[in-house]
Amino acid sequence: MLQEKLKGYSLILASGSPRRQQFFRELGLDFEIRLRPIEEKYPQELKGPEISDYLAQLKAAAFTGELKPNEILITSDTVVWHNEKSLAKPINTTDAFAMLKTLSGDWHEVITSVCFTTTSKQKIVTETTRVKFKKLTDEEIQFYVNTYKPFDKAGGYGIQDWIGLIAIKKIKGSYTNVVGLPTHMVYKTLTDMVG
Secondary structure, three states: HHHHHHOOOOOEOOOOHHHHHHHHHOOOOOEOOOOOOOOOOOOOOOHHHHHHHHHHHHHHHHOOOOOOOEEEEEEEEEEEEEEEOOOOOOOOOHHHHHHHHOOOEHHHHHEEEEEEEOOEEEEEEEEEEEEEOOOOEEEEEEHHHHOOOOOHHHHHHHOOOOOHHHHHHEEEOOOHHHOOHHHHHHHHHHHHHHH
């Protein structure tokens, strides 16, 4: 449906995430994947959604001067925010274990910013979902980290994995946002952009 309205436009998804790519396919959108390496660093004073907004824009900035007038570039970033701290992608098994240990039995926020860039404008939308974990045993954490190796996931877990089935007690907000993309916001924003 939206694909009809997008005739004449080319969507560029700047994400290597298989989950984000799958969501675009499920939305029925034709898109091209274009990746640019960037160092995901941000000013330390930023908090929560300010971090994901900054990084989504930083990813878009890597394409400056490259876009054609009919192209819409989509970049995004997801942050897991807990106890006033951003939990990025874990660097190793120990790091992943520590992250899940701190999330165990508590609420945290999953914040995703999606940045839409054309040659003439840029728009950012941000979604926050609250997630409550049950109290995890050390054995459960160790099993998950060893088996699923969640090193490409903010906060050290994927809700669509085994841990999502056994550990998540409550969700307040968008489920797809926790997977990595607030699909309802992407759909609305693209619809509004091409009107």
